[in-house]
Amino acid sequence: MGEGEQNTLERIHCAAMAEFLEKGFRDASLRQIVKNAGVTTGAFYGYFSSKEALFTSIVEPHAAAVMGRFMIAQTEFAELPREQQPAHMGKESGECVEWMIDYVYDHYRPFKLLICCSDGTPYENFVHNMVEIEVEYTFRYIEVLKSLGHQVPELDKELCHMIASGMFEGMFEIVRHDMPKARAKRFIDQLREFSTAGWMKIMGQ
Incomplete structure (x- = not known):
């Protein structure tokens, strides 16, 4: 994994951690995670198949x-x-x-x-x-x-x-x-x- 991909993955994880901790898995918004991570939905699915896979x-x-x-x-x-x-x-x-x-x-x-x-x-x-x-x-x-x-x-x-x-x-x-x-x-x-x-x-x- 290149440095750019690693940075993207870290941003997704960071945004996900904050969203999951605030709202729990059930109520966490994948759309909000993607937005807060500064990535597109397409880019997200290049790393994870679902919100559950991310969790x-x-x-x-x-x-x-x-x-x-x-x-x-x-x-x-x-x-x-x-x-x-x-x-x-x-x-x-x-x-x-x-x-x-x-x-x-x-x-x-x-x-x-x-x-x-x-x-x-x-x-x-x-x-x-x-x-x-x-x-x-x-x-x-x-x-x-x-x-x-x-x-x-x-x-x-x-x-x-x-x-x-x-x-x-x-x-x-x-x-x-x-x-x-x-x-x-x-x-x-x-x-x-x-x-x-x-x-x-x-x-x-």
Whole structure:
């Protein structure tokens, strides 16, 4: 891609970011994005096939990075020897959350699009998908505890979904409220402590 094309693409992305952040994906105007970018509609379609494709080009690298890191944390914990897992509860996830907070603040505006402005796109269920994965791996861990002889009360999947949803939705409130990073990290640490203690309590640990 030549320098001129790169500049055009950057102008489109800049205009799109502002429009999506102000209005959300559904109400954002492609016509206004094109106008603010200073390009013709024909030029726009030389880069993107649709408004959704434009949104995806901004959001996808960051959604993939965060979800990828989240999955690494889940699988690394699940692949530990069974006997080691109880002692590691919260360790891998804590390191992952710390990484995620740094990543969010290093890429704040596109991540805010992902969390706050993605209704009407395939990304609108991003947090919900994380919750579903968390619940799946929670039940895997419960089976490990049972295999080690721990007396774990029977837990309803819907209850576990509610608890995990509270954690993840709460975590991303830092973005919805534009919280300063230092304050966000402090609150997230406290939220994690609360969540971990709660899980241990209901699991009989």
